[in-house]
Amino acid sequence: MARYFLVPKPLAERFDWLARAVQAAEGALFNAIFRLAGLLSPELAIRLCGGLLALIGPFSQKAVKADRNLQIAFPERDERWRRRTVRGVFRSLGNAAGELIKLEQIWQERDRRLRFTADDEAAALLESLDAYVDAWSA
Secondary structure, eight states: OOSOSSSOHHHHHHOHHHHHHHHHHHHHHHHHHHHHHHHSOHHHHHHHHHHHHHHHGGGSHHHHHHHHHHHHHOTTSOHHHHHHHHHHHHHHHHHHHHHHHTHHHHHHTHHHHOOOOOOHHHHHHHHHHHHHHHHHHO
């Protein structure tokens, strides 16, 4: 797991006091965001977390690494495409964080929020898996 989000790792490792201060600030920032998201509806919480991470993520060292990886994987794509893709990755990560923050509420409201469907072949496979698990749980 990453120890630093906003400060470059070499800088943090060189100045221990800086690393501790930045980690405390990052922790306070993310804690405030998570608390605020907890007060919002799931839809707003997801948009808040996704938007904030899309805003700050591209300025992190992780974005530099993601951009380098995209350059290698997609040499034909331009810088603008890579920037949009990296921003999208961070937005998706923020959306997932917002969903996790609101997961209990989403689950409690699952009858209204979630719909499960499966085609006949998938349903048959699920039934056979259920029978398999039942045999081992006895």
